Amino acid sequence: MTRTCALAAKILATNVKRLSFPYKLTLIVTYNCNLRCRMCNIWQRPVSNEFTLDEYERFFSRSHDFNWVNMSGGEIFLRRDLLDIVKIITSRCRDLYLLDFPTAGLMTGKVIETVGAILRLNIKKVLVTVSMDGPPRLHDEIRGVPGAWEKATDTFLELRKMSSKKFGVYFGVTISGFNQDALFDTVAALTQKIPGLTYRDIHVNIAHLSSHYYGNDARIAAEHRKVIDVINAFRRAKGRPWLHPVLALEDYYLKKAPQYIRTGKRPLCCQALESSVFIDPHGDVFPCSIYDRKLASLRDVDYDLAAIWNSENARRLRAEIVQGACPHCWTPCEAYQSIFAHLFPYRAMTGT
Numbered sequence: 001m002t003r004t005c006a007l008a009a010k011i012l013a014t015n016v017k018r019l020s021f022p023y024k025l026t027l028i029v030t031y032n033c034n035l036r037c038r039m040c041n042i043w044q045r046p047v048s049n050e051f052t053l054d055e056y057e058r059f060f061s062r063s064h065d066f067n068w069v070n071m072s073g074g075e076i077f078l079r080r081d082l083l084d085i086v087k088i089i090t091s092r093c094r095d096l097y098l099l100d101f102p103t104a105g106l107m108t109g110k111v112i113e114t115v116g117a118i119l120r121l122n123i124k125k126v127l128v129t130v131s132m133d134g135p136p137r138l139h140d141e142i143r144g145v146p147g148a149w150e151k152a153t154d155t156f157l158e159l160r161k162m163s164s165k166k167f168g169v170y171f172g173v174t175i176s177g178f179n180q181d182a183l184f185d186t187v188a189a190l191t192q193k194i195p196g197l198t199y200r201d202i203h204v205n206i207a208h209l210s211s212h213y214y215g216n217d218a219r220i221a222a223e224h225r226k227v228i229d230v231i232n233a234f235r236r237a238k239g240r241p242w243l244h245p246v247l248a249l250e251d252y253y254l255k256k257a258p259q260y261i262r263t264g265k266r267p268l269c270c271q272a273l274e275s276s277v278f279i280d281p282h283g284d285v286f287p288c289s290i291y292d293r294k295l296a297s298l299r300d301v302d303y304d305l306a307a308i309w310n311s312e313n314a315r316r317l318r319a320e321i322v323q324g325a326c327p328h329c330w331t332p333c334e335a336y337q338s339i340f341a342h343l344f345p346y347r348a349m350t351g352t
Contacts, residue, residue, distance in 0.1 A: 003124045006095040007067040014275040014341040021306060023067040024276040024337050026289060029085060030074040031281055034106050036144025039176045039207055041215035042074055050281040053081045059298060060092035063305035071101040077110050083117050090121045100127040102172060105155030106148060112158045119167055129172035130156045134182040135189035142178050153193050176207035180222040183230050199238040203250055206257060208331050212292040228258040253335050260330035271337040273318040290329045293317055
């Protein structure tokens with residue numbers, strides 16, 4: 001079975017049942033960060049006792065049935081052993097289809113060197129998102145680092161030279177109360193610097209609160225009506241996705257975003273602990289990036305995720321999520337696999 005078929009089979013299965021092991025892993029490899037962002041306080045977290053390379057080897061030796069790994073931080077490129085971590089993932093996860101990760105783009109040389117090496121590994125698809133919050137002055141203000149916009153765009157330009165069927169790079173814009181009026185100014189500034197850039201090169205999502213991950217507060221909130229108008233206008237400007245899977249997925253995400261913004265309730269039943277899971281830099285396992293309910297530590301179960309996934313605690317937390325007892329969100333980290341799990345009309349209608 002090819003990697004594409006393996007992933008497709010699991011996605012179809014999530015439409016009818018809980019998987020015996022998650023196909024998607026959100027893996028936070030460090031809280032170390034070289035930014036001082038206003039909408040996120042990860043950079044204030046102490047960087048200590050994070051998983052070692054040996055621990056990642058032990059973990060992926062026992063827990064290797066992932067088809068999709070989303071790595072994040074902090075700034076993942078601050079880990080000197082990042083490439084070695086990716087090599088472990090690719091050598092152990094034989095059915096890995098997609099590896100994706102964000103970067104702030106401040107370390108252009110390091111990013112280009114490491115991504116180039118990653119692309120020489122045996123991975124079907126690699127996607128990188130360069131974080132972008134506004135036109136130059138606003139972006140630097142939100143990120144707390146002078147010159148951050150120039151470095152981010154320079155990194156994007158260099159990554160774009162490596163584009164192929166295997167590799168894609170996008171800008172990722174998170175709309176918050178700090179930049180809710182600036183999306184189209186952001187696009188204008190980017191298209192002025194980057195020849196040929198279009199709306200399709202920009203992914204948009206909504207800022208969320210998370211006590212266990214972002215450590216942020218309600219100051220990030222944007223005005224509901226304003227954000228809905230901006231998202232709808234952006235979706236129209238972007239145009240129909242046609243048969244492009246990445247664009248189609250984001251288009252559906254944006255189509256459902258106004259419903260979440262108006263109600264504060266997820267548009268579809270979340271797949272956390274059904275087909276996906278979140279692991280922080282210390283090996284602590286959570287349902288997702290938002291729900292502050294730690295299940296267990298991998299260090300306490302000899303790095304065997306299946307022992308946690310199949311525990312009574314995990315099943316109880318999954319029941320809470322289905323019943324809507326979680327905080328609710330519409331972040332791409334959780335929304336995309338939820339969209340995949342509602343391919344059949346009856347599931348989309350019932351929300352189960």
